[in-house]
Amino acid sequence: MDGMVSLPAPPEQAATHAVTNQPPPLAPYDASDDPVLLEGLRREGAEWAEEGIRGLGLRAGGAEAQEWADQANRHEPVLRTHDRYGNRIDEVDFHPSWHHLMRTAVAEGMAGTPWAEDRSGAHVARTAGGLVWGHTDAGHGCPTSMTYAAIPALRREPGLAKVYEPLLTGREYEPGLRVPTGKRGLLAGMGMTEKQGGSDVRTNTTTATPSAESGVYTLRGHKWFTSAPMCDVFLVLAQAPGGLSCFLVPRVLPDGSRNTFRIQRLKDKLGNRSNASSEPEFDATVAWLVGPEGQGVKTIIEMVNCTRLDCVMMSATLMRRTLVEAGHHARHRSAFGARLLDQPLMRNVLADLALESEAATTLTLRLAGAADRAVRGDTGEQAFRRIATAVGKYWVTKRGPAFTAEALECLGGNGYVEDSGMPRHYREAPLLSIWEGSGNVNALDVLRALRRDPDTAQALFGELALAQGADARLDSSVARLKDLLVTASEAGARRLVEHMALTLQASLLVRHAPPAVADAFCATRLGGDWGHAFGTLPEAADVDAVLARALPGDN
Numbered sequence: 159m160d161g162m163v164s165l166p167a168p169p170e171q172a173a174t175h176a177v178t179n180q181p182p183p184l185a186p187y188d189a190s191d192d193p194v195l196l197e198g199l200r201r202e203g204a205e206w207a208e209e210g211i212r213g214l215g216l217r218a219g220g221a222e223a224q225e226w227a228d229q230a231n232r233h234e235p236v237l238r239t240h241d242r243y244g245n246r247i248d249e250v251d252f253h254p255s256w257h258h259l260m261r262t263a264v265a266e267g268m269a270g271t272p273w274a275e276d277r278s279g280a281h282v283a284r285t286a287g288g289l290v291w292g293h294t295d296a297g298h299g300c301p302t303s304m305t306y307a308a309i310p311a312l313r314r315e316p317g318l319a320k321v322y323e324p325l326l327t328g329r330e331y332e333p334g335l336r337v338p339t340g341k342r343g344l345l346a347g348m349g350m351t352e353k354q355g356g357s358d359v360r361t362n363t364t365t366a367t368p369s370a371e372s373g374v375y376t377l378r379g380h381k382w383f384t385s386a387p388m389c390d391v392f393l394v395l396a397q398a399p400g401g402l403s404c405f406l407v408p409r410v411l412p413d414g415s416r417n418t419f420r421i422q423r424l425k426d427k428l429g430n431r432s433n434a435s436s437e438p439e440f441d442a443t444v445a446w447l448v449g450p451e452g453q454g455v456k457t458i459i460e461m462v463n464c465t466r467l468d469c470v471m472m473s474a475t476l477m478r479r480t481l482v483e484a485g486h487h488a489r490h491r492s493a494f495g496a497r498l499l500d501q502p503l504m505r506n507v508l509a510d511l512a513l514e515s516e517a518a519t520t521l522t523l524r525l526a527g528a529a530d531r532a533v534r535g536d537t538g539e540q541a542f543r544r545i546a547t548a549v550g551k552y553w554v555t556k557r558g559p560a561f562t563a564e565a566l567e568c569l570g571g572n573g574y575v576e577d578s579g580m581p582r583h584y585r586e587a588p589l590l591s592i593w594e595g596s597g598n599v600n601a602l603d604v605l606r607a608l609r610r611d612p613d614t615a616q617a618l619f620g621e622l623a624l625a626q627g628a629d630a631r632l633d634s635s636v637a638r639l640k641d642l643l644v645t646a647s648e649a650g651a652r653r654l655v656e657h658m659a660l661t662l663q664a665s666l667l668v669r670h671a672p673p674a675v676a677d678a679f680c681a682t683r684l685g686g687d688w689g690h691a692f693g694t695l696p697e698a699a700d701v702d703a704v705l706a707r708a709l710p711g712d713n
Contacts (some may be wrong), residue, residue, distance in 0.1 A: 159328055162365050175302060180572075181490035182482060185224045189293040190215025191710055192478060194516045194671075198523030199286045201670065203530065204279030211286050214266055215656065218293045223262070227295035227432075229255035230581055234432035236523045244621045248421045248435045249335065257333055258434075259298045263291055264331040264343060266564055269305040274327035278530065285471050285526035292475035293482075296586045297432030301345045301386035307464035308346035308393055311404065314449035314457050315373075318406055321672065322391060326425040335409050335416070347389035348461070349381040349407070349438065356382070357599045359395055359402065364440060366396035366405060366447075373447050376407060379438040380422070387421055387436040393448065393458065394440075400451030404458055407445045420442040429585030461544065462594060463579070467525050469590045473558040474518035476590075480565035480583050481514050481515050484508060485709040487569045498568075506581040507568065507693030509701040512708030513679050514561055516671060517663040518554045524666055525550055535651075541617035545607045546662065552600040552652075554660030555591035562587045601651035604658070608646065615643065618658070625665040631680040674703035 189195070190212045200206060201627040216224055233253035241247050263269065268287050272280035284306070292299060305326055312326075313319045322344065325625040330343030337465050355361035364379025377396050385393065392407045427435060442640055449457035486680055488498035498504045525547050566573040566580040573580040591597055607614045622636050639661050642654050660683045666678040678699040682688035687696045695701065 168297045179492055181487050183221075184455035184486045185219055185221045185231070186559045187291045187482070187486075187640065188212075188215045189218040189479075189482075192519070193288060193707060193710075194522075195478075197670065198520055199538060201281065202279065202282040202523050202527030204282035205284035206277070207278065207286065211264075211283070212288055215293075216706060218291050221426055223259075223294045226255040226258045226388075227651050228579070229253055230259060230295050230297065230432035235424060237421055237434070237436075239421065246420065247416070248419055248438075250421070250424070250432075250436070252333075252388075256298060256432055257331070259295055260301070260333070263302050264345075265329045266291065267329060268299075269302045269345065270309050270323070270327040271304070271329060272610045273309040273320065273323070278534070279527075281533065282509040282523065282526045283707075285467070285522060286394070288468065288471045289475050289478070289522065292472055293479045295432050296472055296476070296589075297430045299468065300348065300430070300433045301389055302344050303345075303465055303468040304348050304386065304389070306468070307461040308348070308391075310460035310464065311393055311458050312346075312406070312448060314404075315406070315447070318446055318448060321626070322406075333388065335390075337410050337412060337414050338408055339412070341390065344390040345386065345388075347386045347392045349384040349386060349392050349394040350458070351383050352380065353382040357595050358424070359413035362395055362397060362402060364394070364396040365478040366398040366403060368399065375447060377405065377407065377443040377445050380439050381435060383425070383435055384438050385433055387434055387438060393461065394445065395454045395458070396440075396445070396453045398447070402454040404447035404448040404454040406448050407440075407443060411444055428588065429582065430589050431545070431585075432532045436708055452680075458634065463529070464598075465548055465594045466547050467522075467529055468650065469594055470518075470525060470547070470550045471522050473555045473587070473590045474522045476517070476558055476587055477511075477515040477518050477561050477565075480562050481508070481511050482567035482579065483578075483580065484511065484565040485705075487572070489709075503693065503699050504568070506695050507564065507707060508697075508709070509678070509699065509704040510682075510688075510692045510695050511561060511565060512704050513675060513682070513695075514557060515708065516675055517679060517683075518557070520666045520670060521550050521554065521659075524526045537613075537643045538617055538620070539613065541613040542621060544611065545604060545614035545618055546621075547599050548603045548654055549658045549662065550608065551594065552597055552604070552655045553663075556597055558587040558590055559584070561692070597652065601655045602648065604655050605646060605648065605651050608643065618662070622661060622665050623666045628668045629676070629680050631684045632661070632664050635664065635676055635684045672703065672707060674700035675707065678704060
């Protein structure tokens with residue numbers, strides 16, 4: 159056409175946005191493809207659950223479940239204090255993906271189900287399920303954990319347990335606030351801490367006033383951290399005339415009216431953002447006494463043992479999940495002429511992370527086995543569980559943040575971007591060392607157990623003796639631990655508990671892990687042959703053998 163100038167066609171060349179040297183999506187993958195997990199499942203008496211765990215692993219690593227996790231965290235819970243007419247409702251709305259995650263977790267028995275199953279290994283199977291399904295989202299593990307932990311405390315009041323336990327131990331997830339006994343399944347939460355005390359619950363100021371009806375009280379006060387406020391019932395600590403006591407508080411009363419549970423706000427948290435954490439206010443709130451007046455701490459202590467185990471489990475899950483992500487990236491990404499996975503320094507980093515992950519998973523399943531046998535009356539396991547759960551809670555959750563940071567770094571800048579999912583895991587990790595008592599609280603609890611119940615030390619050393627003579631470094635560590643106990647003090651409690659944890663993990667690996675894994679762990683964690691960062695394993699370590707176990711497939 160007139161006035162138009164014909165331009166030459168540009169030479170053929172690759173588009174500027176062509177994607178090369180980037181890994182494919184990790185999903186779908188098998189979250190149960192972990193020999194450490196499966197071996198521990200069998201060893202601790204739940205081999206009957208393996209087929210179900212493997213199926214759950216495929217679901218957890220599937221694209222759909224991974225999308226649920228992403229959406230539940232991107233679309234955070236929303237508080238609605240009033241309806242359109244001005245009536246107080248105090249409800250929290252969740253994204254549909256949250257409900258998909260919850261429905262699966264409850265159906266798979268990760269809430270109260272093990273308490274209703276009369277077979278050995280039920281609690282181990284639940285923990286293994288958490289180690290697998292936790293590859294999706296950590297936030298929804300909070301209400302399932304609290305529901306699981308509420309059962310033994312509720313059993314202190316048989317009348318209440320008879321009504322609520324069948325619904326708390328079922329496999330039906332039915333969201334929404336309705337009369338509890340009219341639902342097919344229930345969830346339980348807890349309201350312990352207050353702003354002036356935190357872990358020091360004996361300073362709680364919430365009051366409980368007896369009513370004319372036996373066992374019924376009214377509460378008045380303000381709780382500082384009450385997660386999952388849409389649970390059906392809550393175990394709450396309050397000051398009764400006889401002292402600090404435990405109470406059952408339903409969101410909806412038997413007559414269908416709303417109990418007073420005014421949610422003042424939702425916490426704006428670092429992580430765990432799919433889960434709502436609230437500040438409820440009680441004012442003439444109806445509650446039922448659980449256990450005797452003045453024995454609130456004693457009533458909930460079993461609940462704490464259960465939730466602390468879940469903190470260890472969730473930390474171990476984050477370790478494994480981020481290790482899988484780091485290994486996948488290193489397998490498919492190249493730099494300086496070679497795959498990252500083939501480069502010696504990256505292999506050293508991944509192998510060191512694999513050692514930490516295996517030690518955490520092995521300890522988690524041993525603690526689950528102890529819990530399973532303890533609830534069935536094994537006194538030796540009860541003593542071991544009492545001290546080892548606190549030890550594991552302190553150490554494994556303490557290692558989680560450093561571990562996830564190192565795994566994130568394996569992805570370089572890609573790991574720092576939200577789309578990778580690694581920032582979400584990194585933000586999640588610190589919670590688990592805070593929930594159910596921070597590091598100091600757990601370290602002091604270990605000291606308290608040693609001083610009040612000598613059977614706990616005997617049980618711990620009995621466990622360590624099972625590996626006696628198998629490794630000189632381990633034997634030396636056990637001897638040093640005995641010396642540390644003689645001079646144990648509050649100021650040195652962290653040092654003592656750290657040494658306990660490393661010695662216990664080493665003893666388990668010496669007994670159950672391949673020689674290459676046990677040797678590398680003992681050399682570095684007990685023998686001192688390592689640096690302060692991950693990836694400083696000595697050249698003598700059999701890195702290839704460690705990685706072949708930790709990252710199945712093409713290494």
